[in-house]
């Protein structure tokens with residue numbers, strides 16, 4: 001069989017328009033919901049924020065949900081609520097977006113990176129345990145690509161050593177772990193509502209918890225450390241407020257919450273679609289020895305924020321960089337998640353050195369994220385499969 005010429009070598013690309021790796025899905029209902037708020041009395045913290053929080057808490061199976069202005073703000077608020085300070089160490093994964101580790105730095109704490117499991121690329125609880133010192137205050141685990149971490153094992157380690165657990169579930173809204181919804185499996189769970197995530201508010205984030213004291217601290221932190229909100233004071237005809245802690249303005253607006261509420265109604269269908277796309281890819285690529293498909297553990301159902309393949313480079317005539325470029329030339333908007341966090345110049349300047357996390361670092365060299373989002377058409381999915389087979393076939397040894 002003659003092989004098609006790769007676009008990178010002057011052949012016709014698999015598709016004419018670039019398919020991004022992730023993209024929001026906004027419909028007329030969403031637009032209408034935002035317009036209604038624009039015509040209402042409250043643009044920022046009004047009734048829609050509380051409604052969104054309550055619907056989100058219900059969906060995530062948590063008692064409290066606190067809306068904030070981004071996933072990064074959610075992590076910062078969680079680090080604050082956990083009481084992380086300059087004398088504390090916090091264990092987290094190198095295989096994540098920078099914000100997961102940065103929230104520890106915002107609080108002046110020290111980040112300790114523990115390596116990940118080879119199969120899921122989630123934190124390895126045995127390595128977490130050996131990284132604990134007398135200074136360890138908390139563990140921040142990340143549900144990489146949307147597959148829940150080993151929450152029971154991590155909670156067991158954390159409770160033996162009296163550590164707070166924070167689950168960065170930015171990738172995992174809608175995922176389940178041993179039949180339980182992600183949202184109340186750790187002491188604090190954070191979410192991102194960025195457009196590439198499962199639902200969006202433009203920018204936005206959420207923290208969920210079952211602990212009323214943590215919930216109260218989170219609420220104060222998002223509004224300057226002040227004990228009451230403007231709307232409450234207006235209702236009570238009062239002007240008095242106190243600032244008890246140093247907080248920020250991390251509030252989500254009513255405009256954004258209206259969009260979030262409208263999006264949340266569609267989330268169950270979108271998770272089904274993400275799972276279907278992941279299944280199509282896994283089916284199409286499982287017979288290709290040049291590709292390692294994502295491993296899903298039997299006791300959890302991922303929410304598939306990302307679909308990350310790992311290349312078996314010993315079976316290919318070129319490296320990840322060239323295969324990545326070839327897929328982009330086919331107009332498949334592949335990406336890489338993630339450059340290990342301690343490799344970034346900011347962390348290197350703090351003294352972290354390459355080579356200490358061989359599993360995460362080894363996986364990074366081989367990984368490529370394929371497009372996955374609910375607005376993808378069946379043809380888009382077929383295009384990705386075709387392009388991957390075409391490029392891998394070309395570079396096969």
Ligand SMILES: Cc1ncc(COP(=O)(O)O)c(C=O)c1O
Pocket residue numbers: 070071072073096097099100142168170171191192193194203204205
């Ligand atoms: C794992 C993880 N944590 C935190 C964040 C930060 O979220 P945001 O962009 O909403 O601040 C992201 C966003 O990409 C993420 O992927």
